[in-house]
Amino acid sequence: MNNMKMNRRNFIKKTTAATIAGIVPMSLIKIAGAQDNQDFTFAYISDSHIQHIRGNEFVRNWDRGLINAVAEANLMNPQPDFVVFGGDLAQMGTKAELDHGMEFLSQLKAPLRGVMGEHDFYLDMGEYWSDVFKSEHYYSFDHKGVHFIVLNSILTYDEWNNKWESDERRMAEMAGLDNPNGSPFMIGDRQMTWLAEDLGRQSKSTPIIVLSHSPLQHIYKGWNFWTEEAPQIQALLAPFEKVNVIYGHVHQIQYNQIGNIAFNSVMATAWPWPYPDTYAKSGSHVPVMTVPMNRADPFSERDATGWQLVNVHTGRIDLEYTLYDNTNRTVGWNGATGRPEDKRFQNERDRIPPQNHY
């Protein structure tokens, strides 16, 4: 392959920067004092929910969503440094589903990193997931001056884990929404200790990127848009100058800023969830700064799904959302306001009807 720029950002830079200045990613603007080695990209694909029907049949729509995202991530040139799969590769945690999903993920050109989702975990407590991803359930690594922490945020009480008559029943109960038999997500005491120790080894000026499946915020408990120890985790992260948390699970665009911590969610490749604040029976806390994902056209099967390219620059991140059959979005760090913002639609007056009209 020659050195052409298949990377949309580069293409934008070359040709149309003047006309769409409002959505030029921040990564194209050199910030004074920026350390070059902290500028890179990685791709983020999440929540594919590969679902086994019977024999060699799988839910085709979920297959196609993941296949499409992998093919498109492979088009990036230069390639992202690595690809994160953000959890819920499987629907019911079976070997058949994890193997089938990994067939698609193994087509990726860039190295793969995994985040545990509850649908990957609750059948065999994440054992087979570890085999196919060749990964610990939680871990950290350093990349070009940025410290990455990958949490397993979908654990819950041992008592709950052990109360079911079968592994399948346990998986099915955790897969339900608004399930009175459900249980809140958490990272647990042991992981909390590990996290504190891991962070203790980092300089306060080292940019931190935390990857988790569930939000490290209390947004809506009934759908586990929730991690029980979110306040304690946030307290551990608070002393660091630049912290970014990326999470899946919610199948929708969310972003928030709490102190120095920027939060960004990623889309699913399988299907969208509604925002919990549209569910009037219970209170929820969708971050107020979030401009909702564009309402889907039900005639377009892939609409309201997508994948992300993450631009890391000077310790902060921008997420470029590739949204099928819809208007692409970029949610990125605004240094002036000190929070993530939609690069084009943040102001009320700039929004398009699908962002207000649900």
Added chain:
Amino acid sequence: MKRTLTLLAVALCSTALFAQPPLGLPELKIPENNPQTPEKIALGEKLFKDTRFSSTGTISCASCHAPDKAFTDETGPLLVSLGINGLTGTRNAPTVVNAAYNRTQFWDGRSPDLEDQAQHPFLNPVEMGLANHDPIIEVVRNDRDYSRAFEQVFGVSGDEITMEHVKMAIASFERTAIAGNSPFDRWYFAGEDDAISEEAKRGFDVFLKQGRCVSCHAMEQDHALFTDHKFHNIGIGISNITDRVPDLAGAFLEAKAEGADVDVTVLTDADTSHLGRFAVSEEFGDIGQFKTPTLRNVAVTPPYMHDGSLATLRDVVVHYNNGGVTNPDDPVTPYLSGGIRPLNLTEQQIDDLVAFMESLTSPEFATAGALP
């Protein structure tokens, strides 16, 4: 006051020309800046059929959009149209019939309207091959009949005549090529029970349900254009280039950034042509996507698909029935649009669907597609 009267006269004239859209079609919106007049339509027709606007003097718009062939071209062995010097492009000539209703023009939607569309084939090296529009302007400024007509229609003469006038006149003529009133329309919208066969009625049921056709070939309560005006990857053409998409797409973007003309590139390079809407939007999600064409008069406008690669309506249904692959054993492109999936239609259902599509032919084109 005089101005108001003139405007009123124009408005009445437009209304008179399209007082009642044909059965099955919606009202046609005429652009405010290009109202229809009989004189302008006649001028447009003359321009449309004039072969002097090609480098060889042999090709007109009508060569590939022949009014007596349902405004497309020969149904012979060629998949795509013949331009100057026997050159062929990469895309199957779409019919002009009902193109006035399209929200974008060309298979990849690279033109927003008929006026804009009309200027491009003159300059395409495999269509009419002019280096620029000057020879057209030369002809219309100096030809006595044209001079008189432009004066009458636009009130311009000599150097005042520009390509804008040429484009507007051609578009006005094309806006008269609308056709409904098919047997299906008489059955569905006018309640004429015996207007179509039982086979076609069953086919309509497949169209609405198991065939999933109506998701893209959309209908409304009181009319049907049989298009959603959107773009989809249905596995045509892209399957030939799937492994090379990274190279082709990258090379195309680089060439476009350096000033290559999209119109020329997509019509002269078959592989690049299959990138479809991506060439216009540069969005990954648009790779291999093409505009949903209307189904009206589809039985008389073979061959099918953007590259003319399917010869018959039955081939088309089989391609969809296979879930977006022409041969069932071929790999499915990873860029396939979401709604395309195996349909499990029976042979009977496939035949019925074809019968339904054959009921969409307007009476004025009923003999247009007869094979020689």
